[in-house]
Amino acid sequence: MSMINIQDVTFSYTGKRLILKDINLTVEQGEWVAILGHNGSGKSTLAKLLVGLLEPKSGTIAIDGVLLTPDTLYEERKKIGIVFQNPDNQFVGVSVRDDIAFGMENLNVPREEMLEKIQFYAEKVGMSDLLEKEPSTLSGGQKQRVAIAGILAMQTKIMIFDEATSMLDPTSRNELMSYISTLHDEGITIIMITHDMEEALYADRLVVLKEGAIFEDAAKAILLRKPERFREARLDLPMALKIQSGLSKTDEKEKRVRDFLWEFVSAK
Amino acid sequence: MGIRFREVSYHYPQNHLQFHQAIEKISFQVSAKGEFIALVGHTGSGKSTLAQHMNALIFPTEGSVEIFGHSVTRKRNRKIRYNDLRKHVGLVFQFPEYQLFEETVEKDIIFGPLNYKVPLDEAKTIALKTLAQVGLDESYLNRNPFNLSGGEKKRVSIAGILALDPDILVLDEPTSGLDPEGKRVLMDLFQSIQFETDKTIVIITHDMDLVYQYTSRVLVMNQGKLVFDGTPEKLFRTAPLTEYQLSMPETIKVLQAINERLGLSIDIYQKTAEAAIQAIKEAVRQ
Amino acid sequence: MKNIVIGQYVPGDGFLYRLDPRTKLIAVIILMVAVFLLETIIELVVAFGLVILLLIAGKISIVRVAKGLKPLFVLLLFTFFFQILFNKEGTLLVEEILSLNPGNLGLGLLLTVLWRLLARFGKFKTILLFLWIAGIYCLLRYVAIAPQWTTFSLQIHEKGIEMSVFVVIRLLIIISLSTIMTLTTKPTDLTQGLEKLMRPLKVIGIKSDDFALIISISLRYIPTILDEANKIMAAQASRGADFSEGGLKEKIKQVISLLVPMFIIAFKRSEELADAMESRNFVPGKKRTRIHELSFGWKDAVTSVVILLCLAASITLKVIG
Numbered sequence: 001m002s003m004i005n006i007q008d009v010t011f012s013y014t015g016k017r018l019i020l021k022d023i024n025l026t027v028e029q030g031e032w033v034a035i036l037g038h039n040g041s042g043k044s045t046l047a048k049l050l051v052g053l054l055e056p057k058s059g060t061i062a063i064d065g066v067l068l069t070p071d072t073l074y075e076e077r078k079k080i081g082i083v084f085q086n087p088d089n090q091f092v093g094v095s096v097r098d099d100i101a102f103g104m105e106n107l108n109v110p111r112e113e114m115l116e117k118i119q120f121y122a123e124k125v126g127m128s129d130l131l132e133k134e135p136s137t138l139s140g141g142q143k144q145r146v147a148i149a150g151i152l153a154m155q156t157k158i159m160i161f162d163e164a165t166s167m168l169d170p171t172s173r174n175e176l177m178s179y180i181s182t183l184h185d186e187g188i189t190i191i192m193i194t195h196d197m198e199e200a201l202y203a204d205r206l207v208v209l210k211e212g213a214i215f216e217d218a219a220k221a222i223l224l225r226k227p228e229r230f231r232e233a234r235l236d237l238p239m240a241l242k243i244q245s246g247l248s249k250t251d252e253k254e255k256r257v258r259d260f261l262w263e264f265v266s267a268k
Numbered sequence: 269m270g271i272r273f274r275e276v277s278y279h280y281p282q283n284h285l286q287f288h289q290a291i292e293k294i295s296f297q298v299s300a301k302g303e304f305i306a307l308v309g310h311t312g313s314g315k316s317t318l319a320q321h322m323n324a325l326i327f328p329t330e331g332s333v334e335i336f337g338h339s340v341t342r343k344r345n346r347k348i349r350y351n352d353l354r355k356h357v358g359l360v361f362q363f364p365e366y367q368l369f370e371e372t373v374e375k376d377i378i379f380g381p382l383n384y385k386v387p388l389d390e391a392k393t394i395a396l397k398t399l400a401q402v403g404l405d406e407s408y409l410n411r412n413p414f415n416l417s418g419g420e421k422k423r424v425s426i427a428g429i430l431a432l433d434p435d436i437l438v439l440d441e442p443t444s445g446l447d448p449e450g451k452r453v454l455m456d457l458f459q460s461i462q463f464e465t466d467k468t469i470v471i472i473t474h475d476m477d478l479v480y481q482y483t484s485r486v487l488v489m490n491q492g493k494l495v496f497d498g499t500p501e502k503l504f505r506t507a508p509l510t511e512y513q514l515s516m517p518e519t520i521k522v523l524q525a526i527n528e529r530l531g532l533s534i535d536i537y538q539k540t541a542e543a544a545i546q547a548i549k550e551a552v553r554q
Numbered sequence: 555m556k557n558i559v560i561g562q563y564v565p566g567d568g569f570l571y572r573l574d575p576r577t578k579l580i581a582v583i584i585l586m587v588a589v590f591l592l593e594t595i596i597e598l599v600v601a602f603g604l605v606i607l608l609l610i611a612g613k614i615s616i617v618r619v620a621k622g623l624k625p626l627f628v629l630l631l632f633t634f635f636f637q638i639l640f641n642k643e644g645t646l647l648v649e650e651i652l653s654l655n656p657g658n659l660g661l662g663l664l665l666t667v668l669w670r671l672l673a674r675f676g677k678f679k680t681i682l683l684f685l686w687i688a689g690i691y692c693l694l695r696y697v698a699i700a701p702q703w704t705t706f707s708l709q710i711h712e713k714g715i716e717m718s719v720f721v722v723i724r725l726l727i728i729i730s731l732s733t734i735m736t737l738t739t740k741p742t743d744l745t746q747g748l749e750k751l752m753r754p755l756k757v758i759g760i761k762s763d764d765f766a767l768i769i770s771i772s773l774r775y776i777p778t779i780l781d782e783a784n785k786i787m788a789a790q791a792s793r794g795a796d797f798s799e800g801g802l803k804e805k806i807k808q809v810i811s812l813l814v815p816m817f818i819i820a821f822k823r824s825e826e827l828a829d830a831m832e833s834r835n836f837v838p839g840k841k842r843t844r845i846h847e848l849s850f851g852w853k854d855a856v857t858s859v860v861i862l863l864c865l866a867a868s869i870t871l872k873v874i875g
Contacts, residue, residue, distance in 0.1 A: 039417065039447050051833045074835060082833050089823050090830035094742050094774045101845035103834040108843050115845070136777035139311065150834065166445055169311045170474050171513055195447040198518075236448035239477075239518035239541060246545035253552040260529055264522065325788050351796045359792040365822075366782070366789040369814035379811065383794030383804075414818065428793060 001065045002026040003158060003189050004050065009059030011045055019045050020212045023059070029157070032190040034200035037209035038234040043193045046209070047162045050191070051082050064157065078107065080158040081151030085166055087143035088135070096122065096138070096146050097131040103154040121149040125179060141172025145179065158189040165199065177202060197230075197238045201265060208233045221266055240265045269336045270300040270468070271322055271357065271436065276331035278317055288317040288326060291492045298322075300336070300356075300435040303468040304459070306479040306500070309489030310513035315472050318489065319438050322470070323357040324350045336435075355384060358434030362441040364413075364425035373399070373416075373424050374409040380432045391431070398427040401464075403457055419450045423457075430461070437461075438470045443478065451475070455482050480504070480517040481539050488512055501537055519544045562736045569853055570612035570738040575747030577854040578735045581861045588868035589727050595716065597871060598723045604864075605730050612738070619733050626729060630722055637718030644713030650695055652706045657699030665689050745769040746848060764838055771827075779816070786815045 004027040011020040020042045027033055037043045048054045049061060052073045061068045063076045081103075084090050093099030100118045109117070122128040125145040135143060144164055151159060161180065165173040177199065184190050194200055206223050208216040210233045216223055223229065227245055230237050237245070244261040247254040276294045291314040298305065309315050320326040321333050324340050333340045336356045338348050361367060370376035377398060378391040386394070399408060402423040408416075413424055422442065429437065439458075443451040455478055462469050473479060479486060480500045488496035488503065490512045496503055503509075504520060516524070523536040523544055534551040538544040570578075592598055609616055623630075669686045673679055694706075736744075745766040752762035787797060790811045797808055 039419075039450070048829070053829050053832060074837070077833060077835050082830075084826060084830055086826060088778055089826035092771060092774070092827070092831060092834075094770050098742075098770075098845060102831075102836075105842045105844060106835040106837070106840075108841065111843060111845065111847060114843070118845075134777070135774060136781070154834070170515055171310060197448075234449060239544075240522050242541035243519075243522060243544045243548070246541065247548065251552075254549065256530060257526055257532075257548055257552065260526060261522070264525055320788065323792060325791060351791075351794055351799075354792055354794060361785065361789040361792070363785075365819055366786045366815055367793070369811050369818075379795075379807075380793035383796070432793065 002062075003029045003031075003064055004191075005060075005062040005065075006050075007060050007062075009049065009056045009061060011042075011049060011054065012057050015057075018057075018212055020049075020056075022213055025207065025214065025217065027158075027189060027191065029189055030184075030187050031205060032184050032192070032203040033205045033207055034203035035191060035193045035207045035209060036195065036197075036200050036233070036235055038195065040211075041209040041233075042212040043195075043209055044162055047082060047160050047191070047193055050160060051077060051080055078154055079156055080160065081154060081156040082160040082162060083144060083147045083151065083164045085163040087140040087147070087167065090147055091135045091143050094134065095131065096127055096133050096135075099135070099146050100150045100153055103150050107154060117153045118149075121153045124152065125149045139172060140168045141175055144168065144172075144176055148179065148183075152183075156188070158191065159183065160191045160193065162193045163195070165194070165196070173199075195235070197236050201238060208235065210234070224262075224265060238265055269435075270298050271336075272297040272334040273321070274332050274334070276321060276328040276333055278314075278321070278326060279329045288320070289314045289492060291317050291321075291489075293331070294318065294494045295331075296487065296494060296497055298436060298470065299468060301468060302462070302466050303470075303485060304462055304483045305468070305470045305485045305487060306483040307470055307472045307487045307489065308474065308476075308479060308514060313489040314492045315489050316440060319359060319440060319470070319472060322436070322438055323354045323359045325354075325359070352384075354434075355432050356434055357436045357438060358429035358432055360426050360429045360437070360439045360442065362444060364421040367425045367428060368413040368421060371412060372410050373404075373413050376413055376424065377428045377431050380428055384432065394431045394433075395427070398430040399424075401430055401457075401461060402427045403453070419446055419453070422446070422454065434467070436468045436470065438472075440472045441474070442471055443473065443475060451478065458482070476515055477517045477519070480519070488514070504537065523547065562733065563740050564618065564737055566613070566738065568611075568613040568738075570608075570614065570734065572851070572853060573738075573857060574848050574850050574854045575739050575743045576751055576848065577850070577857055578739055579744070579747055579751065581857060582731050582735050584861050584865050585731055586728055588865045589724060591868040591872045592724075593872065595720050595723070598720060598727070602723055602727055605727055609730075609734070612734070614734065614737065618737060619730055623726070623729055623733070626725075630725060633725065634718045634722050637721055638710055638714045639708070641714035641717050642709060642711055644711045644716070646709060646711055647715070648708075648710040650708045652691075652694040652708050653698055654694065654703050654706070655697075655699050655701065656703075658693040658697040661697060662690055662693050665693070741773050742766070742770045743846065743848070746844070746846060750848060761839065763841075775823075779820075782819060783812065783816060786812055 004025070006023050006025040009020060009023040010018055012018050023046065035043050035046065045054065049056055050063075052068050064079050066072050066076055068076055091099055092102045097118055100122060101114050104114045104117065118131070119128065122131055125148055127142065127145055127149060130138070130142070138146070148159070159180075165176055168176065180190060180192070181202065190203070192199065192203060200206060201220065203220060205219050206216065207214060208223075208229070215233050216226075216229050224241060227237050227241055240261045244258050247258050249255060249258065273294050273296050276291065278288065278291045280288060280290060289312055307315050307318065317326065321328060321340075322335070324333070324335060327340060327342055327344070329342055331341075335353045338353060339345075340348070340350070340353075368376055370379065374392065374395050377395040378388070381391040381394055382388070395409065396406065399406070404420065404423055404427070408420075408424070413421060416424065426439070426442070442458075443454055446454065458469050458471070459482060461467065471483070483500060486496065486498065486500050486503050487494060488507065495512065496507050504516060509516060515521075517539075519538050519541065520536050523534050523538065526532060526548070527534055527536065532551050535547050538547050589598075589601055592601060606616070609619060665686065669682055673682050739747075749762050749766040752760065752765060755762060790808070791797065795808045795811055800808065
């Protein structure tokens, strides 16, 4: 049974213009899927549909085998968490501790259990020394880590990152990516929405959205061999592939470089 | 003329709320014509503080900032109209949301000129001109700024500062949050503005690829100090980038990796993919 | 980085810090009622002495509390003078005839100008203020150059002095009590206490459950919003909006250029925050466990008893006297 099953989903805000059309997507447990697309391709809308913040116009979404409906929403939201783009606009608590506690408070977790979990998950994201800190004293990267801790504490199995690094500086971005990699190693299903190719390369599988529809959906290794598809979707290629596309396939020496560049791009 | 920093330090007032990072003994100068400068550094290195000294939004605690002949020091000088200095040095902040407030794009752009007592008709003509400079057409004049896309908002906010016709344009992370296409469009825009008007452009950025491709001079801030002032290539060849928490441009990274793995000696200092391809072909021929 | 003291809370130790916020809230209210029931200066002085004892027992710096009184200094001064000048009961102690005429009006204006000029250079503002008041008084009293425009009889009665002292001490006690409360209670604990106290109001339809959350979210964003306000002002100043100069029309425009972005950012924030909260299973009005617990201890019980005794004493004094 798939972790996420999206069937024939369409979505519109106004009822006239379709933001998303004919979306069919399944994600298995433990996968790392990158959802790529130009600005306006519908990526963030898809993320919101997955956590039930929006309702599809038609089609169904199932999380861990259960269909997402207004009745099942509360239960299903426990399994899937989302980290948004703006670190400031998702930090609810007056302190790091309070923010990590927020989700658990909503689930009526008993106090002693909350305190234990806060300590545990804060350590996981490297924020255990800063539990008393106020959000105004934290950097963007730190706030995002607190968001991750808060969601993990709800025992989620699926984590969605909606352009979660785009407001961070390169150092924080790399740090966050390594935390996410650790999460993936521990079996959490990762859905990463991004327009940054370098980030997308961390994933096993790439889904490309173009103008509200799925343009490509394939394993990374396969898709990277079709760079024209990326250009058509108005996406940038990773530098290694841009360089590779200009090298000869026949010249022995240039081919060596080509092959190396495959390795370079696939290993992350 | 231009801007000249002389041993400028800024320390936040001890008893007050700290708004800005401290900077130490900064000295350098920026010409009023033709430079395309990148200001880089880790978060908290003092880049924004430095930028806000350039148009007298912040006064130095020590030292002086000479802006187009006027010396800005710790003490407020009643003879200097600091507001006028901001006509010469235009500072565009990172988020257009901090700046856009009018009902139409036109009204928002003319806000600046009107503050400097430019007559209304003239201001409207300027608005049209700067809109074109940022690559937007007349139809945008009557649109609501809040209905625009992220990239369009950025361009309108830039037009709003261009409308003052500053000699030096300082932009704080102008490409952040834009997708790769958007980044390129904006940087090409700056290049063309510079080419046509010969203004000096200073951009604060984290993106080393853009720095390498577009700028001719890099200022590196580290822990409040100015640690490098030179060409991008010199930066990548000689400076301790890891210490400064800076990364190499992608082209250099990739070429370096190729050299290491395949034992080649490709010239890694290439700005674009095309240049890198050529460099590889040459190296392989040996 | 940014350190804004929210409310007046200053971290510290001592039994006042460990009391349940509900105890403190109710105590302040009951004590205020008790103080208002007192009728003589002696009773008030005793009460004031008790407050000082409370500060010492609670290990709270008297200087801190005094600082909390600073903003209200003008109010206290005004009250004091008001009573003295206009209360005409009791025996007459002082009577002076003051007059207003061209002479002292002219000199008065001169004195005022001199005062403002000197005050600009900053250092002795309070002393200068008192010198000015003394100067004006002397002019009105002693300088008489015909024709007299009007005369005024300045009378200070015994009761006037009594009442002004009375009112001022009472104000001091009340302000000190509430300062002690905000000094020793975290804003979030205070709101949680309020929320629990407001539970009974559910009967008449007031939704108290999410009250603490609303307040704590607002508090959490104060530094963020202040920071944004500064950035917006800087962005607009870069376009020539000089927030210190300009006529009324310009000022209005400048204020709009600050407020519109703030509101827009606030709206976007609420939308995004609501999404984040909802995705973390927040349901308005639904019961939630809390990470911070309020627990009533023996200290609270003892304090409550003491407070009630104070009230009883006040009522007794009023009934007897």
